[in-house]
Amino acid sequence: MKTIENTSQTPLEIRDPSLDSADILRRIESQISRRRAEIKYPAADELQAAWLPLVPDTTSVRIDDDYIFQLLKELTVDSYLQEVRFSSSVPMVGWLIVAIRRAWNWMSTRWYVLPALKQQTRYNEQVIISMYRLLQSNLALQQQMDELRQQLSKLENASGSE
């Protein structure tokens, strides 16, 4: 059974100089020995076994397709729709044109266009996320196929040498 033999093995780090860290670690070690003798602690295997099956299998999925990833990144930036802002280079009355257009824009944008823009942005986001998920599954399948190919090749070599 593994025990804490010395302080360098302990995971604990006590940085406060007002605390007697050596004494604290000794007390902890003594408690551990006592409780282990009484078989109080759950086994480390049990703790590990309780969590591992719940973790999603991600061993064969990695974001390594640079091209598609770059594409998704660009799509994400473009997915965000913005309202158009008006400006005018017409001398003298340019400000009036801009003011009228802005007033109209404010009315229509705030109450009608902006909600539609937000809805479209959300939609675009969902499409991109779906594509990203598909990319992940594709990479996972690719990885699995590579592994199966390797296994097949090993089996073929083994049967050939018999």
Added chain:
Amino acid sequence: MRVFQLTNGMMAGDAVSNHVLEIDARLRRWGYNTDIFAEYIAPEMETRVRPDTECADLLKDPNSLLIYHLSIYNPNYRYFLQARGKRILVYHNITPAHFFHGWDARLEMQCVLGREALKELVAVADLSLGDSEYNRQELVQAGAPLEKTGVLPIFLSDFGAQPADAAQLRQLTQKNTTNWLTVGRVVPSKGIHDLIRLFSVYQRAINADAILYIVGSTGMPAYTDALFKLTQSLGVSDRVVFTGRVSDTLLTTYYRAADLYVIASYHEGFCVPAVESMYFGVPVLSRKTTALPETLGDAGILFTHLGYEPVAEMAHLLVSDSEIRDRVIKKQKEQLQTFNSARVENKLRQFIDWVDVR
């Protein structure tokens, strides 16, 4: 000079939102015209915050200053790239995407994109600030020139402003249970699965009358479901309480009722709850990782890896040995001075002046 702040979302009780409001209050006091913009605006913020789409025109002014807060990917970061005035980036850290792999594709991708955006942002920023030295180093790694970086801790001035809910506090403390607490989003990077396993060792071997309160939003169903199953298989499902997101009053109540604050997180850019625990006099037992040793300083107790037995025994000492407990709390109170509002305010003033005169 007009100063604008732009962020992902503004809502009550959120650390970044609070930071934005605190910065805004100081800028106004110093005579600046200010505005706050965000993509998501909670109803309680509608009178104070404007939609991010309204900032585009204002940012054409070369005499403006834009402060952009990056904590998660948001396409509105493009406004920062387009702004013609001075630009300060405030980086609150983005969790590395791999923590969410297999659990939540949306969040995973947002984190990847957020870190990609970071590289673009630091390239154009006049000044890039992290809210910890750890975050500042990440800014440098992302390409920020060293001389254009700094540390601006989060403003924490509203701590304790909310009184505890007396009835709820009585209910939490009257049973004489030992209350473990952790606060934050229930996501894999917070190591809640490790915390539950550590707690199960403590509860089963050391103190049967213990309860673990996990306070924070459970917005990742796959992970939360896995945690429920974990509590069942370890036989602690009736000893682990997931509260979900709570009001500021209830949050204060949980801190007041806590005997121990445990951080099993794998990644923290600052960790506001650690500072809150120090404020409320709750001893902190924390994983030694990322910004946590910096936030805690010499206070609290750290663990470098999850040796269940020694860490659980240390938790027991922090709860049961009044001398150790009192010393740890005293040291934590000293460390709290690092985040004194006046100090943070001075730093903010220096950074604004530095950008203003250039």
